[in-house]
Amino acid sequence: xxxxxxxxxxxxxxxxxxxxxxxxxxxxxxxxxxxxxxxxxxxxxxxxxxxxxxxxxxxxxxxxxxxxxxxxxxxxxxxxxxxxxxxxxxxxxxxxxxxxxxxxxxxxxxxxxxxxxxxxxxxxxxxxxxxxxxxxxxxxxxxxxxxxxxxxxxxxxxxxxxxxxxxxxxxxxxxxxxxxxxxxxxxxxxxxxxxxxxxxxxxxxxxxxxxxxxxxxxxxxxxxxxxxxxxxxxxxxxxxxxxxxxxxxxxxxxxxxxxxxxxxxxxxxxxxxxxxxxxxxxxxxxxxxxxxxxxxxxxxxxxxxxxxxxxxxxxxxxxxxxxxxxxxxxxxxxxxxxxxxxxxxxxxxxxx
Amino acid sequence: xxxxxxxxxxxxxxxxxxxxxxxxxxxxxxxxxxxxxxxxxxxxxxxxxxxxxxxxxxxxxxxxxxxxxxxxxxxxxxxxxxxxxxxxxxxxxxxxxxxxxxxxxxxxxxxxxxxxxxxxxxxxxxxxxxxxxxxxxxxxxxxxxxxxxxxxxxxxxxxxxxxxxxxxxxxxxxxxxxxxxxxxxxxxxxxxxxxxxxxxxxxxxxxxxxxxxxxxxxxxxxxxxxxxxxxxxxxxxxxxxxxxxxxxxxxxxxxxxxxxxxxxxxxxxxxxxxxxxxxxxxxxxxxxxxxxxxxxxxxxxxxxxxxxxxxxxxxxxxxxxxxxxxxxxxxxxxxxxxxxxxxxxxxxxxxxxxxxxxxxxxxxxxxxxxxxxxxxxxxxxxxxxxxxxxxxxxxxxxxxxxxxxxxxxxxxxxxxxxxxxxxxxxxxxxxxxxxxxxxxxxxxxxxxxxxxxxxxxxxxxxxxxxxxxxxx
Numbered sequence: 001x002x003x004x005x006x007x008x009x010x011x012x013x014x015x016x017x018x019x020x021x022x023x024x025x026x027x028x029x030x031x032x033x034x035x036x037x038x039x040x041x042x043x044x045x046x047x048x049x050x051x052x053x054x055x056x057x058x059x060x061x062x063x064x065x066x067x068x069x070x071x072x073x074x075x076x077x078x079x080x081x082x083x084x085x086x087x088x089x090x091x092x093x094x095x096x097x098x099x100x101x102x103x104x105x106x107x108x109x110x111x112x113x114x115x116x117x118x119x120x121x122x123x124x125x126x127x128x129x130x131x132x133x134x135x136x137x138x139x140x141x142x143x144x145x146x147x148x149x150x151x152x153x154x155x156x157x158x159x160x161x162x163x164x165x166x167x168x169x170x171x172x173x174x175x176x177x178x179x180x181x182x183x184x185x186x187x188x189x190x191x192x193x194x195x196x197x198x199x200x201x202x203x204x205x206x207x208x209x210x211x212x213x214x215x216x217x218x219x220x221x222x223x224x225x226x227x228x229x230x231x232x233x234x235x236x237x238x239x240x241x242x243x244x245x246x247x248x249x250x251x252x253x254x255x256x257x258x259x260x261x262x263x264x265x266x267x268x269x270x271x272x273x274x275x276x277x278x279x280x281x282x283x284x285x286x287x288x289x290x291x292x293x294x295x296x297x298x299x300x301x302x303x304x305x306x307x308x309x310x311x312x313x314x315x316x317x318x319x320x321x322x323x324x325x326x327x328x329x330x331x332x333x334x335x336x337x338x339x340x341x342x343x344x345x346x347x348x349x350x351x352x
Numbered sequence: 353x354x355x356x357x358x359x360x361x362x363x364x365x366x367x368x369x370x371x372x373x374x375x376x377x378x379x380x381x382x383x384x385x386x387x388x389x390x391x392x393x394x395x396x397x398x399x400x401x402x403x404x405x406x407x408x409x410x411x412x413x414x415x416x417x418x419x420x421x422x423x424x425x426x427x428x429x430x431x432x433x434x435x436x437x438x439x440x441x442x443x444x445x446x447x448x449x450x451x452x453x454x455x456x457x458x459x460x461x462x463x464x465x466x467x468x469x470x471x472x473x474x475x476x477x478x479x480x481x482x483x484x485x486x487x488x489x490x491x492x493x494x495x496x497x498x499x500x501x502x503x504x505x506x507x508x509x510x511x512x513x514x515x516x517x518x519x520x521x522x523x524x525x526x527x528x529x530x531x532x533x534x535x536x537x538x539x540x541x542x543x544x545x546x547x548x549x550x551x552x553x554x555x556x557x558x559x560x561x562x563x564x565x566x567x568x569x570x571x572x573x574x575x576x577x578x579x580x581x582x583x584x585x586x587x588x589x590x591x592x593x594x595x596x597x598x599x600x601x602x603x604x605x606x607x608x609x610x611x612x613x614x615x616x617x618x619x620x621x622x623x624x625x626x627x628x629x630x631x632x633x634x635x636x637x638x639x640x641x642x643x644x645x646x647x648x649x650x651x652x653x654x655x656x657x658x659x660x661x662x663x664x665x666x667x668x669x670x671x672x673x674x675x676x677x678x679x680x681x682x683x684x685x686x687x688x689x690x691x692x693x694x695x696x697x698x699x700x701x702x703x704x705x706x707x708x709x710x711x712x713x714x715x716x717x718x719x720x721x722x723x724x725x726x727x728x729x730x731x732x733x734x735x736x737x738x739x740x741x742x743x744x745x746x747x748x749x750x751x752x753x754x755x756x757x758x759x760x761x762x763x764x765x766x767x768x769x770x771x772x773x774x775x776x777x778x779x780x781x782x783x784x785x786x787x788x789x790x791x792x793x794x795x796x797x798x799x800x801x802x803x804x805x806x807x808x809x810x811x812x813x814x815x816x817x818x819x820x821x822x823x824x
Contacts, residue, residue: 006456179796192803199807214816221815 039108041071045128046116049326050290050343057332061126065133072130072240083190083226083238085110085277090230113277117284121291125271125281126325131240132271134256135263139310142264150307156206163265164201170261171198174254188251189229189236193222193274194258200273201262208266212312215273216323223276239270267310271325282322290343292319292331298338305330305339375468376424378518380566381700382756385659386614388702389757390423392430396447398758398765400784401777403444405436405451417769418460420700420754424467426474426490430758432767433476433490434775435461441478441486443493446758446765446777453493458482459511463566464753468518470496470549477548479513479525485544487551497551501525501544507533514566514612517578522592523548524578526564537561543580545592557597559588565612572622572639579638581609581626589641601641606632611656611700618659618666619683625668627653633670633678635685645685650674651696655754660703662688662710662727669726671697671714677724679712691729694718699754706764706780713755713766720788721755721768723780735786738772 045068052060092106113124125132139146149157171194196218203211229236239255262269271278294317305314313323314330317338331339381388392398421434429447436442437460443452457480465478467490474490483504487496501513509530516525528541541560546553560582567580569592577600579589585605590597607628614625615638622638631649636642649672657670659682666682673696679688695718702713703726710726721735755768757780764780778784 175796175800191800195800195803196807199804203812211816211820214820217815218811221811 038071039112042109042112042128043116045071046112046120046123049120049123049127049328054332057328061327062137064127065130065136068128069130069133083229083236083276084241085113086223086226086280087230087236090227113281114284117281117288119289120285121288121321121326122281122285122324123290123326125278126327131259131275132268132325134240134260135268135270136310138260139263139267143267146265146267147307157208160201160205160208160265164198164205167201167258167261167265168198171195171254171258174257178250178254190239190241190252190255193239194255197258197262197269197274200269201265204266212272218273219275219278222274223279226276268325272311272323285326286321289345290326290341291321292324292326292328293340293342294319295338295340298336300336302335304333304335308333375466375518376474377422377465377467379466379568380464380515380517380612381420381614381656381658381702381754382423384517384568384570384615386568386612386656386700387658387660387704388420388700388754389704389759390425390430392425392758392760392763394425394428394430394760396429398430398446398760398763398777398779399449400779400786401444401446401449403442403449403451403775403777404773405438405440405442405454417753417771417773417775418462419769420464421756421767421769421775422465422467422476423756423758423767424474424476424490430760431490432756432775432777433465433467433478434753434769435463435465435478435480436769437462439480441465441476441488442775443476443490444775444777446767449777452491453488455486455488455493455495457484457486463513463515466516466518468523468548475548477516477518477523479516479527481511481513483508483511483513483527483529485513485516485523485525485546485551487548499546499551499553501527501542501553501556502529505531507531512563514564517567517569518548519569519576519578521548522546522554524567524569524592526559526567526580528560528563541582543567543578543590543597545597555596557590560584560586565609568613568615568624570615570617570622570638572617577638579613579615579624581605581611581613583608583610585609585628587613587624587626587636587641589638603636603641603643605634606630610654614657614659614668616659616666616668616682618661623682625657625659625670625682627655627657627670627672629654631672631674633657633668633680635668635682647678647680647685647687649678650676655698655752656700658701658703658712660710660712660726667726669701669703669712671699671701671716673697675716677701677712677714677722677729679726679729689729691724691731693722693731694720694734698752702755702757702766704757704759704764706759707761711780713757715753715755715768715770719770719772721766721776721778723766733780734788735766735776735778735784736788737768737770737776737786738774 045064048064088106089110092103095103117124237252239252239259241252259270299317308329311323313320417436419435421432423432429445432444432446434442439457439460441455445452459480459482461480463479465476467474467476475487476490477487479485483500483502485499509532511529514526516523523546525544539561540558541562541564542556543559544553544556559580563583565581567578569578575591575593577589578592581587585608587603589600591600605628607630609628611627616623624636624638627633629652631651631653632646633653634646635644637644651673653670653672657668659666659668667688668680668682671677675692676690677697678690693716695716697714697716699715704711712724712726715721719737721737723732725732753769755766757766762781766778766780769775
């Protein structure tokens with residue numbers, strides 16, 4: 001099958017490839033400029049929070065989020081949503097040593113996110129994540145309204161109940177339309193996540209104050225399901241998947257609409273209760289170099305930090321690092337400058 | 353050595369019996385009706401196989417498949433021949449699940465090969481974008497001849513060579529090479545006629561000023577005709593019975609054309625079917641070149657249609673970018689059924705029978721292969737063929753690979769070069785690892801109900817209520 005001419009040609013090719021050692025080292029990246037661009041672009045976005053001045057930091061953050069959205073939609077091919085990132089990361093890890101170029105292709109985005117999280121904390125969530133940005137931008141439309149409920153601690157709220165009924169109707173009608181115009185697969189699992197999101201809206205309408213923290217455990221369950229699916233080679237599409245893939249994915253589109261709708265009532269609802277990637281980022285950023293320090297002696301207990309946090313990650317100055325998105329809203333809002341952003345390169349640091 | 357000798361002897365014996373063998377896969381999609389399938393009555397079992405090839409060449413890491421395969425039974429073994437963007441023609445033995453031979457060309461192979469017969473021996477013919485046609489023995493990959501269609505020139509740009517069409521002793525093939533020294537309207541899309549035994553160019557004719565489709569041939573009243581469609585929509589039919597081609601008719605499609613015509617002799621008059629980029633499927637009288645009927649799909653039809661027999665009547669099947677596969681009565685154009693699938697249908701359909709029951713297989717941009725009941729359009733089964741490795745495919749500018757089928761009863765397999773670099777051989781009747789879980793509308797609602805019950809009945813109590821009770 002392989003003639004002696006082929007052998008000679010391949011031998012010569014391998015000989016000449018070995019002469020240029022520098023080039024040889026970079027061969028693994030050959031033909032993967034899109035992935036390199038992804039790594040560079042995401043890395044750059046992750047570094048921006050370090051440089052932006054405190055004045056107008058939130059505007060800079062929103063600009064960064066817009067760039068993040070653009071990069072994910074126009075540059076990144078490999079992400080395929082939060083679920084796809086976990087699945088593809090697993091697949092990419094398998095390819096290391098066998099097909100390094102493919103490994104880079106699949107690992108570039110998750111590795112960039114994990115590494116930047118380890119260094120700069122979960123800034124990806126607050127500054128880059130397209131799903132987070134989408135929810136935040138959408139939620140800004142109803143911020144005034146949700147703020148009132150937030151003060152009351154989201155006790156039973158008829159408006160949220162009515163909204164949940166409306167969201168459920170949208171979901172069911174859309175599902176009906178899709179079911180008669182398109183063939184569905186088990187892989188279109190994003191519809192289940194959006195269904196759970198709708199059910200959660202009903203639950204939250206009655207029991208948000210009591211159940212909020214407990215419900216956040218669902219993220220672990222979400223992660224376990226996705227990780228199990230990845231190991232079992234099951235293809236599960238996630239919300240916002242349609243934004244990355246060229247393939248039109250109506251199930252994913254519907255799930256994204258549901259996330260956006262739900263975020264109108266409960267800010268950052270996806271991040272709070274269902275995002276599987278959030279567990280991993282929180283773990284990676286637990287001992288990050290960059291952290292937010294709180295000076296209790298300056299605190300006048302005005303609770304502005306608590307009110308401003310969409311994730312309820314700050315309670316009277318105490319930041320829950322499992323929930324914090326490093327958006328620095330609390331830092332920028334505090335009238336007494338109790339919060340300060342610090343970089344501690346000492347590995348022995350343990351932050352609360 | 354002994355084994356090889358026995359193989360050669362059995363090969364010669366096999367062909368001495370079938371010395372008058374006709375061409376097994378003479379056209380782009382097997383026949384001029386573009387069914388994309390062959391029948392295999394042998395006893396060798398055909399099993400699932402995922403063929404991946406990494407050449408180790410620096411300029412290309414693996415086999416990027418954009419072309420369709422050709423099938424033939426060679427020395428008793430069903431074989432698939434498929435070219436890729438790794439510039440290599442792969443000959444795959446579907447029984448032993450091995451690549452029997454590979455031939456590297458000097459440019460990508462973007463079109464399907466054909467398999468014909470020369471002196472009783474099966475020969476694979478294909479065109480590569482190095483402006484050449486190749487003829488190699490199907491059995492062992494020995495070269496018979498190669499022919500450069502267009503002289504090399506420093507002003508040549510993009511080249512596209514289509515699939516050949518074989519009939520009698522002749523091979524027809526289209527080639528377009530963009531010449532940078534000429535203006536757009538001065539370009540030449542050429543139709544070539546070669547001697548299939550020697551590769552000698554018998555004649556060539558300009559059939560357009562751009563890309564051409566693969567030629568398709570048919571015989572009416574003993575006269576041989578070859579039709580070719582230009583990318584800009586001009587379909588031309590030539591009488592090729594004599595030494596020189598004579599244009600018989602031409603037909604202007606309303607829009608651009610990416611696929612090749614499919615012809616059936618089962619209608620009266622014989623008809624040709626061609627889809628346009630903006631969704632028109634047009635039936636053309638193959639004798640006069642006039643439009644017989646026209647139907648509209650919801651979006652592009654960018655690949656070849658296929659004609660199969662349903663209850664003794666010809667039906668034409670076509671896939672569209674509106675997610676649907678359409679079946680029309682080939683004679684009247686009456687819509688028999690249409691079926692929405694999970695994504696844009698970019699492939700040509702493959703029509704085949706299993707135990708006399710007709711089926712259609714299509715590939716969709718949702719990375720699934722679907723097998724439909726050809727009579728009702730109901731989805732019989734589907735397969736997940738993987739995400740594209742490099743998701744940079746541009747719709748509407750090229751045609752991608754389409755599935756082909758070996759119809760062999762319970763041994764039936766479907767072969768598809770997927771754009772994730774894998775050539776899949778998938779059993780249609782037995783178990784297959786890629787079988788996708790496509791669902792009916794009813795089961796979709798049931799699964800939503802199940803999720804509701806599981807979440808509210810199990811997940812919420814276990815994760816929230818019980819821990820909450822304990823903490824209180």
